[in-house]
Amino acid sequence: MVLKLHGFPVSTCTLRVAVVLKELNVPFEFVPVDVRNRAHKTPEYLKIQPFGQIPYIDDDGFILYESRAICRYVAAKYRNASGPVLLPDVNTDPEKYGRFEQAASIEAFNFDAYALPAATELVFKPMFGNTTDEVRAKALMESLSKSLDVYDTILSNQKYLAGDNITLADLFHLSLASVMQSKEHINLADEKRPNVARWWNNITSRPSWEAVKGGVSSST
Template identity: 70%
Template sequence: MVLKLHGFAVSTCTLRVATVLKELNVPFEFVPVDITKGEQKVPQHVKIQPFGQIPYIEDDDGFILYESRAICRYIAAKYRSNVSGPALLPDLSTEMEKYAKFEQAASVEAWNFDFYASNATLELIFKSIYGGGVTDEVRAKEYLESLEKNLDVYDKILSSHRYLAGDDITLADIFHIPYARHLHTRKYINLEDANRPNLTRWWKDITSRPSWQSVQGGVTSFP
C-alpha cells in the first residue's frame, strides 16, 4: 500500500502537496476528486474532509490528514530521510532557530502572500472557470495592489539569503508556487521584473525544480 492523495489534478492545493511528495521522493497514488462535478461535497468525502474541500491524504498506514499545508509539514517531517539535501522542514529538536525562521517564512506566505494571491485568483480566474459568480474588479485590484507592495518587501528579504527562511529551500518557498503561477502566467503580477532581481532569481529557482516541473501540468500517480 502506498500513500494516497485525493484531490483535483490541477487545483492549487493539490499541486502544493504533490510538489512536496515529488520533492521528497514519496511514492503515491493519485485519487481524482472532480470538483467540477461537486464530488468534494458528497457525503463520503465530507465524512473525511468536513469542509468539503481538497486535498486529503491517506498514508500507507491508514493515517488520514487534510489541509494542504498541514499535509506538507507531515510529509516533510515523516519522510525527511528520503532526501540527501535540504529536508524542507528543519528539525525542531536540533535546529530550533532554523525552525523558527521557517515558521516566520510560512507565516509571511500565509498572510502577506496567499491572502492576497488566492483572493485575486478567485476573482480574476476561478470565478470564470468554475462559475463562482461575477468578478469584483474593485476587490481584485485592491488585492493585486497590496500584493505588489508585499512583493517589493520580498525582494528586500531575498537580498540577504537565497530562500525565504535562509539559504536552504523549505516548504515556505514551495507553498507559494501554485497561486503565484496562476497570476504570473496571466500577467496579473510580474515575478520576473528587472526591478526586483532577488525575487526574480528566487522565482526562477523554485519553479525550475524537477518536483514542480513534473506536476505543473496536472497531478498523476508517482512513480
C-alpha cells in the first residue's frame, strides 16, 4: 500500500514532509485534512494524533506524527543508492551522524525557535485578523538575525549545515523560511550573508522543493 500523507496543502509542517518524500522519490498519496473546519480536532482525528496537529503518515498501517520524526523515518526506511543520504547511518558512520544531529539541533533551536513564533506574529496572526505583538516580533527577528550571522560563518567552511552533503537538516528550513521570505520578513538571498545566500539558492532550486512549494496535492 502506498504511503499516505495526511495534512494541509500549504502548512509548513506538511511541506516539510512532502519535500523529503519527493527528494527520495517515495510514492505517496496526499490526503487533505480540512483544518479550516477543524477536522484535526475531531474525536476521530485525536485518536490518531492526540495533539490535534498536522501532518501524520500512514505507511501501510504504521502511523507516525511530528514532521521531523516522520522525515527521519522516511530517510531511514527509504534510503536508496540513487538518492542523497539525508540521514547518515549511526552504525556505519557515527561522525557524519553526529554532524547531522548537530545541524538538526541548530535548525530546531537557533532557527525554528525564533522563526516560528516570529512567523506567528508577523504572518499568521494578521492572516486570521489578530493583532501582531510588535515588541515580541522585533525581539524574535533580532535573535533570528544573529543566528543567521552564525549560519554564514558555518557555511563559509562547508556547503551545507552538516558538511558538504545535503541532509534533512537543510531541508527542514525550506517551508518556514519560504513563508518568511515571501512576506519579506527575512531575505536569505541577501548578499550581506553570501554563504547563507549560496546555501539558500541551492536548496530552494532543488526539484523536490520546486515540486511542492506551491502546495501539496494528490498529483504532486
